[in-house]
Amino acid sequence: xxxxxxxxxxxxxxxxxxxxxxxxxxxxxxxxxxxxxxxxxxxxxxxxxxxxxxxxxxxxxxxxxxxxxxxxxxxxxxxxxxxxxxxxxxxxxxxxxxxxxxxxxxxxxxxxxxxxxxxxxxxxxxxxxxxxxxxxxxxxxxxxxxxxxxxxxxxxxxxxxxxxxxxxxxxxxx
Amino acid sequence: xxxxxxxxxxxxxxxxxxxxxxxxxxxxxxxxxxxxxxxxxxxxxxxxxxxxxxxxxxxxxxxxxxxxxxxxxxxxxxxxxxxxxxxxxxxxxxxxxxxxxxxxxxxxxxxxxxxxxxxxxxxxxxxxxxxxxxxxxxxxxxxxxxxxxxxxxxxxxxxxxxxxxxxxxxxxxxxxxxxxxxxxxxxxxxxxxxxxxxxxxxxxxxxxxxxxxxxxxxxxxxxxxxxxxxxxxxxxxxxxxxxxxxxxxxxxxxxx
Numbered sequence: 389x390x391x392x393x394x395x396x397x398x399x400x401x402x403x404x405x406x407x408x409x410x411x412x413x414x415x416x417x418x419x420x421x422x423x424x425x426x427x428x429x430x431x432x433x434x435x436x437x438x439x440x441x442x443x444x445x446x447x448x449x450x451x452x453x454x455x456x457x458x459x460x461x462x463x464x465x466x467x468x469x470x471x472x473x474x475x476x477x478x479x480x481x482x483x484x485x486x487x488x489x490x491x492x493x494x495x496x497x498x499x500x501x502x503x504x505x506x507x508x509x510x511x512x513x514x515x516x517x518x519x520x521x522x523x524x525x526x527x528x529x530x531x532x533x534x535x536x537x538x539x540x541x542x543x544x545x546x547x548x549x550x551x552x553x554x555x556x557x558x559x560x561x562x
Numbered sequence: 563x564x565x566x567x568x569x570x571x572x573x574x575x576x577x578x579x580x581x582x583x584x585x586x587x588x589x590x591x592x593x594x595x596x597x598x599x600x601x602x603x604x605x606x607x608x609x610x611x612x613x614x615x616x617x618x619x620x621x622x623x624x625x626x627x628x629x630x631x632x633x634x635x636x637x638x639x640x641x642x643x644x645x646x647x648x649x650x651x652x653x654x655x656x657x658x659x660x661x662x663x664x665x666x667x668x669x670x671x672x673x674x675x676x677x678x679x680x681x682x683x684x685x686x687x688x689x690x691x692x693x694x695x696x697x698x699x700x701x702x703x704x705x706x707x708x709x710x711x712x713x714x715x716x717x718x719x720x721x722x723x724x725x726x727x728x729x730x731x732x733x734x735x736x737x738x739x740x741x742x743x744x745x746x747x748x749x750x751x752x753x754x755x756x757x758x759x760x761x762x763x764x765x766x767x768x769x770x771x772x773x774x775x776x777x778x779x780x781x782x783x784x785x786x787x788x789x790x791x792x793x794x795x796x797x798x799x800x801x802x803x804x805x806x807x808x809x810x811x812x813x814x815x816x817x818x
Contacts (some may be wrong), residue, residue: 401748402574405681411587412676412685415594420651427601434608435626441610449654547575 416544523559573755573805574748576679583717589676593658601654609780616646628653632804645810653803654688658745660795661787662786675747677798683744695732698813725802739802750791750814757784 530551576586604621613619633649656677663675678681699707711728712721762779766814 401571402680403575403751404684405576405584405679407680408584408590408679409685409688411590412682413689416651416655416686416689417589419597419655420648421593422598423651424647428650430605430607432600432629432643432646434610435622435629438610438612466769468809515705523759533691556685 519559523552523555526555530555569751574675574678574751576674576681577749586676586682589661589662589670589674592680593662593676597654597658599650608802611794614629615728624654628803632800633807636804636807636815641814645697647808649803649807652686652690652806653799656743656802657795657799660754660798661746661792663747663751664791665796675751677743678747678751680740680744683740684736686743690809691732691741693806694735694809694813697810701814706783735805739805743798746794750787753787754784754791757787 525550531547534547534551576584578584579588600617600621604618607613607618608622613622614799628650629642629646632653634700635644637645659677659682660675662670662674663678695707701707711732712724716724757780761777761784
């Protein structure tokens with residue numbers, strides 16, 4: 389507390405000093421007048437400009453967000469379409485591969501069957517040939533053996549035919 | 563030491579300085595010069611980028627708050643823009659006048675707040691009174707405003723009585739503003755002075771056993787009340803301003 393507190397007070401609490409009221413009016417009035425000329429308009433305008441800028445920034449940000457959302461949706465749509473397309477291609481490829489596979493299997497099976505058939509035929513032929521050779525050899529041997537037993541040559545047509553018929557019968561019984 | 567009201571009251575009252583003016587008058591002038599300098603500086607420094615720190619940031623927050631929370635909600639942006647300068651001046655003038663009383667010795671050598679004077683709060687309320695009436699008259703017409711004070715459909719024999727009651731109602735509003743601001747600021751200062759009185763009394767007359775804890779307690783209370791007073795200064799400036807805004811909005815409303 390300063391020493392000036394001891395100075396004499398003027399009036400009481402309810403003392404409405406007109407001079408003080410006039411000072412208050414003048415102080416307030418001058419402050420209001422000067423600030424209305426040099427400060428308030430500029431401060432209010434700058435604040436409004438700033439808010440306008442912020443509002444514009446927000447609007448732009450919202451627009452950009454909406455645009456980004458739209459692009460994302462569009463991209464998602466494209467992705468979805470691509471996915472569907474890819475799945476379709478995949479299914480088609482799979483079907484095509486299946487077809488090719490089955491065709492190849494069929495062809496292979498057919499080829500195998502043909503080969504088997506041909507082999508069978510060849511085997512049959514070879515077998516028949518072998519049987520024929522065997523028969524001929526048997527006849528030859530039979531005739532040879534008979535000739536040795538009879539001490540004479542058994543080579544005429546009838547003997548050969550008979551030997552062959554015997555071999556045929558034996559072959560049929562086997 | 564016995565602390566009596568005669569030790570406190572003189573320190574709350576205005577007094578005449580050697581060079582003719584009173585302490586409160588000089589403080590009002592100080593507040594006016596300070597405000598003009600501060601807001602002139604702010605208007606030169608403000609830009610479209612918000613200030614992040616410092617005095618300017620604080621001022622901007624306070625100004626935007628007064629505009630968006632006090633003036634525009636009651637008057638609307640269109641009409642509020644016309645009154646904004648007046649209410650900014652009113653709010654900051656009262657706020658600085660309130661806070662001025664809390665400044666330490668070199669800044670406020672008279673230890674008084676100008677708003678602790680009925681003449682000052684009365685003068686401010688009178689300005690608000692004039693603004694209310696002029697706003698109402700401009701909005702509704704100079705004669706219609708006074709005629710419309712009495713609700714339509716009032717019987718003719720009740721009309722003069724109601725008119726007088728309404729006139730009294732008009733005067734009551736600034737009267738309430740005057741007394742509320744004055745009483746709050748004076749009350750806060752009285753509490754501070756009582757606590758200072760304890761401090762001075764304990765220091766000089768009590769034994770150390772009682773004196774030291776009492777001094778510490780008084781000092782802690784002074785600190786607390788001083789911080790509290792800053793809050794009160796802000797709240798009272800807000801209340802005075804928002805009530806003024808409400809009164810003006812009622813005066814300019816279609817059915818006032």
